[in-house]
Amino acid sequence: MNALFRPAPLALTIAAALTAGCANTPSSAQNTQPATRDNVVEHYADLAHATYEDALITARALDEATDRLIENPTEANLAAAKEAWLASRVPYQQSEVFRFGNTIVDDWEGQLNAWPLDEGLIDYVEPAEYQYELGNAGATANIIASDSITVGGENLDVSELSPQLLADLNEVGGSEANVATGYHAVEFLLWGQDLHGFEPGAGERPVTDYARGADCTNGNCDRRAQYLDAVTDLLVSDLEWMVAQWEEGNGDNYRAKLVSANPDAGIQKMLFGMGSLSLGELAGERMKVALEANSYEDEHDCFSDNTHNSHYYNGKGIQNVYTGTYRRVDGSLVTGPSLSDLVEKSNPELDARLNAQLDDSMEALEAMRAKAQSSQNPMAFDVMIRPGNAKGERIINNTIMALVEQTGSIEQAARELGIQALAPDDAGHSF
Amino acid sequence: MKPFSRLLCISAALLALNASAAAETPAQQARQQWHQEILTGYEHLAEQAGAFADAAGSWCSSPSEQGRTTTEKAWREAFMAWQAVRFVNFGPIETDNRSWQFQFWPDPKNLIARKARYLLSSDEPATAGTIDDSGVAVQGFPMAEYLLFDQPFNQGERALPAGRSCDLLVLVAGHIRDTADQQLRDWQAFRAPYLANDQYHDTTIKAGMTALEVLEERRLAQPMGLRGNGKRSVYAADAWRSGTSLATLEATVRGLKQHFLPGLTLLLENGNQPELAPRIRSQFDEVLENFPDMDKPMAPLLAEDGHYSELQGLFVDVSQLTTLVNDQAAVALGVVRGFNSSDGD
Numbered sequence: 001m002n003a004l005f006r007p008a009p010l011a012l013t014i015a016a017a018l019t020a021g022c023a024n025t026p027s028s029a030q031n032t033q034p035a036t037r038d039n040v041v042e043h044y045a046d047l048a049h050a051t052y053e054d055a056l057i058t059a060r061a062l063d064e065a066t067d068r069l070i071e072n073p074t075e076a077n078l079a080a081a082k083e084a085w086l087a088s089r090v091p092y093q094q095s096e097v098f099r100f101g102n103t104i105v106d107d108w109e110g111q112l113n114a115w116p117l118d119e120g121l122i123d124y125v126e127p128a129e130y131q132y133e134l135g136n137a138g139a140t141a142n143i144i145a146s147d148s149i150t151v152g153g154e155n156l157d158v159s160e161l162s163p164q165l166l167a168d169l170n171e172v173g174g175s176e177a178n179v180a181t182g183y184h185a186v187e188f189l190l191w192g193q194d195l196h197g198f199e200p201g202a203g204e205r206p207v208t209d210y211a212r213g214a215d216c217t218n219g220n221c222d223r224r225a226q227y228l229d230a231v232t233d234l235l236v237s238d239l240e241w242m243v244a245q246w247e248e249g250n251g252d253n254y255r256a257k258l259v260s261a262n263p264d265a266g267i268q269k270m271l272f273g274m275g276s277l278s279l280g281e282l283a284g285e286r287m288k289v290a291l292e293a294n295s296y297e298d299e300h301d302c303f304s305d306n307t308h309n310s311h312y313y314n315g316k317g318i319q320n321v322y323t324g325t326y327r328r329v330d331g332s333l334v335t336g337p338s339l340s341d342l343v344e345k346s347n348p349e350l351d352a353r354l355n356a357q358l359d360d361s362m363e364a365l366e367a368m369r370a371k372a373q374s375s376q377n378p379m380a381f382d383v384m385i386r387p388g389n390a391k392g393e394r395i396i397n398n399t400i401m402a403l404v405e406q407t408g409s410i411e412q413a414a415r416e417l418g419i420q421a422l423a424p425d426d427a428g429h430s431f
Numbered sequence: 432m433k434p435f436s437r438l439l440c441i442s443a444a445l446l447a448l449n450a451s452a453a454a455e456t457p458a459q460q461a462r463q464q465w466h467q468e469i470l471t472g473y474e475h476l477a478e479q480a481g482a483f484a485d486a487a488g489s490w491c492s493s494p495s496e497q498g499r500t501t502t503e504k505a506w507r508e509a510f511m512a513w514q515a516v517r518f519v520n521f522g523p524i525e526t527d528n529r530s531w532q533f534q535f536w537p538d539p540k541n542l543i544a545r546k547a548r549y550l551l552s553s554d555e556p557a558t559a560g561t562i563d564d565s566g567v568a569v570q571g572f573p574m575a576e577y578l579l580f581d582q583p584f585n586q587g588e589r590a591l592p593a594g595r596s597c598d599l600l601v602l603v604a605g606h607i608r609d610t611a612d613q614q615l616r617d618w619q620a621f622r623a624p625y626l627a628n629d630q631y632h633d634t635t636i637k638a639g640m641t642a643l644e645v646l647e648e649r650r651l652a653q654p655m656g657l658r659g660n661g662k663r664s665v666y667a668a669d670a671w672r673s674g675t676s677l678a679t680l681e682a683t684v685r686g687l688k689q690h691f692l693p694g695l696t697l698l699l700e701n702g703n704q705p706e707l708a709p710r711i712r713s714q715f716d717e718v719l720e721n722f723p724d725m726d727k728p729m730a731p732l733l734a735e736d737g738h739y740s741e742l743q744g745l746f747v748d749v750s751q752l753t754t755l756v757n758d759q760a761a762v763a764l765g766v767v768r769g770f771n772s773s774d775g776d
Contacts (some may be wrong), residue, residue: 116540133539134666174662177539275770292528294566297540388564411769420767 035341038259040324041266043336045255047326048098049246051317054091054329056239062088062186063232070225073210082190085183086306091329092183093313097321100276101269104245104254110182111170112238116297117179119188121172122227124218129195131297133177143169143180144223151178161226163234181234184303189228191303197296198386200378202305268419270339274318275410278361282314283403291396296382307381308372311399312365318406319358343413350416354409361402368395457701458632461694465635466622468690472516473615479509480611483575484604491597499591502600503579507675509607510572514679515686518642521634522625523617531567532610536669537649542568543577547584551595562606570610573670575603580673636698636766639691642683643753650680651746654729655739663733674728677745681722684749688715695760704763711760714752721745 033039065084069077092113099105118132118139119125125140132139138151147159151173158165169180179185192205208217210225245254258266286307290298301307320326324338344351371379384392455463486505490498513533524530535543546568550557562569577584578591578600589596625631648658649667654676656663668676692715699708725745732738761768 131540131542131545134541135664171660174656174660174664176660279770292531292566293535293542293568295540295542295568297542387566407770415767 033337035337035345037263037267037342039337040339040342041263041270042259043324043338044266044270044321045246045248045258046336047320047324047334048095049243049248049255050326050328050334051091051095051098051320052239052243052246055088055095056236056243058084058088058091058329059232059235059239063236066186066190066228066232069207069210070229073207073212073225075207078190078207078210082304085186085190085304086309087329089183089301089306089310090313093310094317094320094326096281096314097273097277097317099273100281101272102254102258105242108238108242110176111167112182112235113184114170114176114179114182115184115300116177116302117184117188118175118177119193119303121169121178121180122185122188123224125193126195129193129197133175136173136175136177138173138175138178141172144220144227161223161230163230163237166227166230166234181231183235184301185231186228186235187301187303187306189224189231194296194302194305194382196382198294198383198389200380200383202380203303264419267339267342267417268414270321271410271414271417271419274321275407275414277314278318278403278410279407282311283400283407286311286314287396287400290381291385291393291400294385294387296385299382299385302382305372305380305382308365308369311381312362312369315361315365315403319362322354322358339413339417343416347416350409350412354406354413357402357406357409361399361406364395364399364402368399371395457698458629459626461697462626462631462635464697465691465694466618466625468693469516469519470615470618472512472519472686472690473611473618476509476512476516477608477611477615479505479512480604480608483509484601484608487575487597487601487604491592491601494592494597499579503673506572506575506579506604507673507678509611510576510670510675511678511682513572514682516690517683518638518687518691520638520641521631522621523614526617528567529610529614532570533607534571534669535567535573537667538568538573539666543573544581544584547574547577547599550599551589556595557599557602559602559605562602570603570606572607575600575607576670576673578603582672633766635691636695636761636764637769639687639695640757640761640766640768642687642691643749643756646680646683647746647749647753650676650683651742651749654733655742655746656733657746663739665730665733668729671729674730676729677722677732678726680745680749681719681726684715684718684752688712688719695756698764699760702763704759707755707760707763711752711755714748714755718745718748718752721748 062081062084065077065081069081095105096109096113099109118136120130120132120140120142121138123142123144130140138149141149141151143149143158143161148155148157150156154173156169156172158169166180166185170178170182172178172180188203190205191203192209194201194203196202206217208215208221210221210228211217212221216222244250247253248255250256258269285298286300289295296302299305299307300310322339324336324340326334328334340351340355343354368381368384371384372381379389379392379395381396383389384396386392483502483505486498486502490502517530517534520530546565550561550565550569555561557565568574578596579585584590591597591600650669652658654664654666654668665671665676669679670676692712696708696712699705699711721744725741729742732742757768
């Protein structure tokens with residue numbers, strides 16, 4: 001959704017925040033290698049590579065878990081597949097900061113993380129609770145229940161549910177809501193529609209949706225299993241492709257082009273990615289719209305109610321890029337020359353402030369996560385946005401304001417480093 | 432020299448001195464001008480919103496065919512008054528997301544219809560309090576547009592002026608009127624901080640730039656299928672239910688010309704590229720020359736290639752205007768684009 005969003009004049013917010021930032025030690029201060037623009041961009045590529053590699057590792061685990069579910073549809077295997085999906089989101093959401101600014105990622109990510117989706121394209125839905133995108137001819141196509149579907153006058157053979165077919169069906173009929181692939185398609189196939197609205201509770205797809213023979217619920221269990229198998233295979237191969245793009249010494253890949261170009265172009269991409277995710281996407285599209293319109297249709301992980309974690313790890317990704325650090329899924333820490341080091345050299349006060357603001361926004365995101373996962377009275381994101389829920393509204397607004405403030409300092413950091421235009425005026429070109 | 436004339440002389444000198452001490456920079460003059468021009472825009476909005484609320488109230492208390500026509504016309508005039516000041520994205524309009532309260536857009540998931548169905552079918556009839564608590568999709572011009580113009584809705588049993596639908600329309604119109612009144616008062620009170628704070632200089636220029644970018648990219652290119660997946664879709668446009676998508680565009684351009692351009696011109700004329708000012712003004716006129724011919728519903732223009740070329744002509748004119756202001760004028764005035772709402776998906 002592309003609603004107009006401008007929470008506060010950024011410059012003014014910065015002025016108000018000037019005194020609020022206290023000095024925090026940048027987490028990359030222990031690096032021995034002095035930071036230069038070149039090695040900061042190189043390390044950025046290392047971070048991206050590590051993050052996508054973790055996304056791939058956890059996607060493979062998800063693929064295996066769903067294979068087990070398909071093979072043996074038990075409650076335990078469904079629960080394990082859901083756990084694997086939740087774990088796969090941790091690195092992937094941290095990778096989103098690489099999306100804005102790097103056209104190669106932005107052009108690719110629609111097949112992995114597009115939302116909101118019109119899930120009636122994929123499988124059965126409860127009509128009374130299903131609101132699809134206006135004018136979307138594929139919104140109720142139900143691929144799983146059909147051997148062929150007609151979208152916008154075009155007849156498509158969907159009898160064989162292969163990864164390639166699903167990739168071709170993504171955005172079928174020209175609608176961005178026709179998401180046939182990616183994390184949210186898998187999420188829907190595991191959880192099902194969330195029919196609880198603003199009340200507590202996520203989707204409750206019965207495991208018997210994958211049962212064989214007479215135990216099968218809601219029909220077409222074999223095709224549903226085929227779909228889940230194909231869509232998880234596709235996720236793995238898509239991530240393999242992206243990992244290769246960021247790999248060192250892998251021919252003329254994206255990384256090679258990025259690190260051999262003028263480092264200012266790389267620095268610009270880093271800052272643009274941080275600021276765009278922070279303000280327009282995370283604070284705006286993913287929180288403000290859902291909150292102000294009280295719209296659970298605009299909740300990010302609406303089937304699983306995992307939105308709080310998706311937001312949290314988006315925020316983490318922004319902090320990762322600035323500090324040049326990334327905690328891998330195996331617990332090891334990636335560190336190296338960072339933007340923070342560069343800013344510190346020319347304006348230590350700004351660097352301290354931005355680091356403090358990044359900590360503040362992580363604290364606000366952590367508060368959202370803690371509330372959603374609390375053992376007593378948990379409040380998921382879709383309950384926080386319920387009309388009249390003052391407490392939920394406060395939690396979300398605190399997070400939005402923290403993101404807005406840090407974006408102001410990201411702009412300042414860009415100016416400090418001599419990056420004039422933050423607009424990716426090279427959009428559509430590799431550089 | 433006689434004492435009297437000497438005194439006069441001194442005071443004249445003092446006056447001159449005062450005048451030079453108070454001599455305003457072009458930047459200060461521009462902000463004064465902007466504040467004043469935008470004020471007239473908000474005055475007009477408050478006036479038209481009041482007229483719309485009155486029209487809806489009298490129609491619903493004594494329904495007639497004439498009443499519907501009057502109410503629809505009043506809705507349109509108030510909505511266009513909003514379009515003229517829609518570019519202002521700073522100051523009091525940010526309080527409680529007033530901008531979205533006036534117009535929640537775009538609405539790809541048709542939240543407006545869903546919320547209307549919910550309010551009209553709930554056990555308790557809506558009150559002013561309900562509207563205040565129901566979120567931005569309920570509170571503004573698009574909800575009123577849905578009630579007045581949505582075709583399936585107006586063919587159903589709840590069609591206006593049916594009792595509860597009419598009550599809802601009156602409540603929504605009342606909310607719009609109250610918000611417009613409050614916005615006008617707050618803008619008047621905003622004068623001193625606006626003039627005192629230099630940061631509003633860039634903020635105001637960027638507001639105009641953002642509005643032009645949104646106009647070109649989101650309000651035209653998107654529905655025309657020139658972006659993203661290349662699919663034409665009227666639902667991506669403003670106000671498709673009332674067929675006023677292009678009329679809103681005209682109103683926004685007129686609004687920018689009236690409320691934004693004078694301040695911008697003043698700055699350009701005092702800067703190092705004064706020749707840009709007349710070029711921008713004439714490009715505004717180029718865009719506006721497409722109207723009133725282009726004041727028609729967008730759906731048929733998207734449906735037929737013959738008519739689509741009219742949209743293309745308008746698009747080219749708008750793009751040229753955007754380039755002149757957002758690239759050339761911005762550079763001439765040293766305004767650097769920062770992050771904004773459009774950076775997301």
